Amino acid sequence: MLVVVACLVAATLGFVSYAPNRLLSGAAIGVVPAMRLAASPGPAAVFGVTGLVLLASPFLPRRAAWEWAVILAAGGCAAAVLWLAGSYAEGMAAEGPAVARTSLGAACWVLLACTLLLAGDAAARLRLGPAGTLLAAAAIAGPATAVIAAGAVDQLSLAKEYANQRDIFFDAVVRHGEIVVAALLPTVLAGIPLGVATHRRRALRSVLFPVLNIIQTIPSIALFGLLMAPLSGLADALPWLAGLGISGIGMAPAVVALVLYSLLPVVRNTVAGLAGVPAPVREAALGMGMTPGQVFWRIDAPLALPVLLSGVRITAVQAVGLAAVAALIGAGGLGAIMFRGLFANALDLVLLGAIPVILLAVLVDLLMRLLIALTTRRGA
Amino acid sequence: MTSPRQALHLPGPLAWLVVAFIALTLGMPALRPVFAALFPYLDRPVYVQESFVSLVLAHLELVAVSSGAAVVVGVLAGIFVTRPAGAAFRGVLDTVVAMGQTFPPVAVLALAVPALGFGEPPALIALFLYGLLPVMQNTIVGLADVPEAAREAAAGLGMRRMQVLWQVELPLAAGVILAGIRTSVIINLGTAAIASTVGSKTLGSPIILGLSGGNTAYVLQGAILLGLLAVILDLGFARLARALPRRPS
Structure with a gap:
């Protein structure tokens, strides 16, 4: 118990030592001047209150209620940091030239990271179930989302960039999701039977x-490159394939490469999951008169499911x-925005x-973990 | 699960791959007729902006420096938090490692640019930070998995704490730590290639240039060397792991 308290002290010391903060924008602005120049006193107040709770967190008794208080305070603090920056930007926009841009500085990111870390640490100690995890995630991300949705940060350069790129941005998010789903479906459909077959035949x-x-x-970038030439050759040789949208660049090589990458975790975890089913359980099922098919569907499959899903989780996050890398071969998605920013030296775009x-x-990651927790509980 | 065992019994694969890699690196310009035949529509079928030797060396240097630093810091941090004095930091470090590994390496690399500017420093620091996570994780896991009995036996023999660490704990954890280093190096090798987009000179340079200029030959040249290099390093690590004393279990 003392150990964990001391661990929080450590986290908090680091947190405070970052305190000479700067909200960087060409010229760096400290957090205190930013508070003074902010358009409204609201964010500074919230920042102060939640910050105090976080500072006190190592000395709080280790009870679930206090851990939740820390999580809530962290969520509030993260929101307050954003709100403060947005409010400062608003204040500056009202006085300064219209083209002036305020962006988030290093200290801002560090503060956000520290609050998230404190919250994550508190949540880890609570050992939450699926519902609790969801609640904690909402408590951490909710306030910041509300601040952003309320338009409190609209004057920040990142938000302006978003406003300029809104349509492109949404298309990119959708495209990104499409690539991931298009790769995951065949991976799971092929990977699981492959895993089962591998389990049975050494x-x-x-x-x-x-x-x-x-x-x-x-x-990844080499695999994309290596797939380019064969796929474009294939499309040249068989025009009907090109008609289906297969070509050296774009989604086809991206999806093929992603499937190839994703197979290993899925197959490996399917095998590991099946190997982890205790032999006595299977024997008991056979003894009860189940057919091998029944044993597979009623015993093996449910017991192996959590391990299998954690393979899918690794694959999905990966x-x-x-x-994002696939944007380099013209697959689009969020990576396209990122690399466009890198090539054009437009940092907000990055x-x-x-x-x-x-x-x-x-x-x-969070959603897959929830799913795994749900299936484990049922299986256990 | 990681070592393709039967392949490694032969003396061949690794040595042959190294030979092929060196030959390709040095001889890429000599392959000009091959690439010209494969891609007849390209004016410049071989990447000549920099020599492939310098690209390979720059790439390896980037990976060696970032991963080297990550290994030193990561192993030290892992040792520290598994000692009584540092146990307080263990929880925070676990959280950082778990959260950080969800972040895609490309995104970390991209974020280093707004923070640090273009060129070598952001690539180095992003690779270092990202490479740190698997090393720390495996060091912590490896040391934590050392059986308490082994530790007590060593202490009972009159070993001092440092001796127990060096002669008992680290040798027992070496396999797991090495696996973490391998993950870190392989990830950094791939991410370093993408670092060409932020201004580093690596084997990714011909790939990126080829992609943006529609020159598939450039892409292929960079990709083949990069792929070979990764496989060579991976097999090298597998061999290194086999050379470690077997852990009694």
């Missing part, structure tokens, strides 16, 4: 795993990131692409 295992392993080893990719990955 010979297959010694061939399949090294091959999949080598594919996973090859860097696919979100790989889909953020507009990269931050949603991270959020998407975290969201997918």
Whole structure:
């Protein structure tokens, strides 16, 4: 118990030592001047109150109620940081020239990261079930979402960039999702039977795993590149394939590469899940007169499901990131916005692409974890 | 699960791949007729902006520096939080590792640019930070998995704490730590290639240039070398892991 309290002290010390904050925008502005120049005193007040709770968090008794208080305070604090920055931007926009842009500075990001870390730590200690996890996630992300939705940050450069790119942005998000889903469906449909077959035939295992392993080893950008030439050759040779949208660049090589990458975790975890079914359980089922088919569907499948799903989770999170790289071969998606920003040295554009990719990955991770928790509870 | 065992019994694959890699790196310009035949519509079928040797060296340097730093810091951090003095930090580190690995490496690389500007520093720092996570995770897991009995036996033999760490705990955890280093290096190798988009010179450069300029030959040249390099490093790590003393279990 003391250990955990001390661990929070450590987190909090780090948190405070970042305190000489700057809201960077060409010229760096400290957090205190930012409060003074902000359009309204609201965010500073919220920031102060929630910040105090977070500072006090290591000294609070370790009760569930206090952990929840920390989570709520962290959510509020993150929102207040954004609100403060937005409010400052508003104040500056009212005085300064219309083209002036205020962007979030390093301290802002550090503060956000620290609040999330404190919240994550508190949530980890609560050992939440599925419903609790969802509630905690809502408590952490809710206030910030509300602040953004209310338009409190509209004067920040990132929000302006978003407003300029709104249509492109939504198309990119949809496209990103399409790539991920288009890759995951065949992976799961092919990976699970492949895993079952591999589990039953050991010979297959010694061939399949090294091959999949080598594919996973090859860097994504190289795999995309290696698939380009054969696919474009294929499309040239068989025009009807090109008619289906198969070509060297675009979604086809992206989806093919993603499927190849994603197979390993799914197959490996299917095998591991099936191997983890205790032999006595299967024998008991057979003894009760179940047919092998029944044993598979009623015993093996439900017991192996959580392990299998955690393979799908790894794959899905990985696919979100790989889909961003796929923008380089013209597959579109959020990566396209990100790389356009990198090539054009437009930093807000980079953020507009990269931050949603991270959020998407975290969201997918969270949802898959919930699903795994639900299936485990039922199976246990 | 990671070692393609039967392949490694042969002396061949790794050595042959290294030979092929070196030959391709040095001899890419000599393959000009091949690429010209494959891609007759390209004016410049071979990437000549920089020599492939310099690209390979720059790429390896980027990975070596970032992963090297990540290994040193990651292993030290992992050792620290598994000691009584650092146990307080364990929870925070676990949270960082779990959260951080959800972040796609590309996004981390892209975020380093607004924070640090273009060129080598953001790539190095992003690769370092990202490479840190698997090393820390596996060091913590590896050390935590050392059986308490082994530790007590060593202490009972009169070993001092540092001796227990060096002669008992680290050797027992070496396999798991090495697996973390392998993950870190392989991820960094791939992410370093993407770092060409933020201004680093790597094997990704011909790929990116080829993609943006519609030159499939450039893409292929960069991709083949990069893929070979990754497989070579992976097999090298597998061999290294087999060379470690077997953990009694």
